[in-house]
Amino acid sequence: MGKLADVVGKRFGKLVVLSFEELRNHHAYWKCKCDCGNYTITSTGCLKRGDCTSCGCVRKEQLKKNRTALTK
Numbered sequence: 001m002g003k004l005a006d007v008v009g010k011r012f013g014k015l016v017v018l019s020f021e022e023l024r025n026h027h028a029y030w031k032c033k034c035d036c037g038n039y040t041i042t043s044t045g046c047l048k049r050g051d052c053t054s055c056g057c058v059r060k061e062q063l064k065k066n067r068t069a070l071t072k
Helices: 044-049 057-071
Strands: 015-024 027-034 039-043
Touching: 015 039, 027 044, 039 044
Parallel strands: none
Antiparallel strands: 015 027, 027 039
16 A cells, blocks of 8 residues: 555545544545534545535535425
8 A cells, every 4th residue: 555645634625634543444534524513534535536525414404405495
């Protein structure tokens, strides 16, 4: 495995990388803090591809918004 990309302090959407968490199955995982205040752990690839841009709060907000629109 090559050198780990240092992404500490970088922002990916609503996530800011705080620290390296672990190396699992040749993938680096990072502890991130979301703008909403929650913490999540995600891989470098997920962050760089743009697959992980929040802790899940954006999806929850969108689902809630869709449900509210359906009931009107």
